[in-house]
Amino acid sequence: MSNPKVKVSQKSDPSTQPKPFQKNSASTFSEDEIRTRAYYIYECRDRTDNNPDEDWIQAETELMELVGGK
Secondary structure, three states: OOOOOOOOOOOOOHHHOOOOOOOOHHHHOOHHHHHHHHHHHHHHOOOOOOOHHHHHHHHHHHHHHHOOOO
16 A cells, blocks of 8 residues: 655745635625615605615615614
8 A cells, every 4th residue: 555645845825815705794685685675765765766776775775784884
């Protein structure tokens, strides 16, 4: 039986290593959760003043505040 030798002395180049994934607060919620909250905001305005981008940002903000983010 032979013992294979493993060479472990090579150091990896840190610049080639993948960067750790950093989640921002908004990514805590799925796109569907944000979309649902944004639609609820739209409905609360009686479906007037169609501003989907503003509703999306407001939805993200409200959801982040629920988990203690700012």
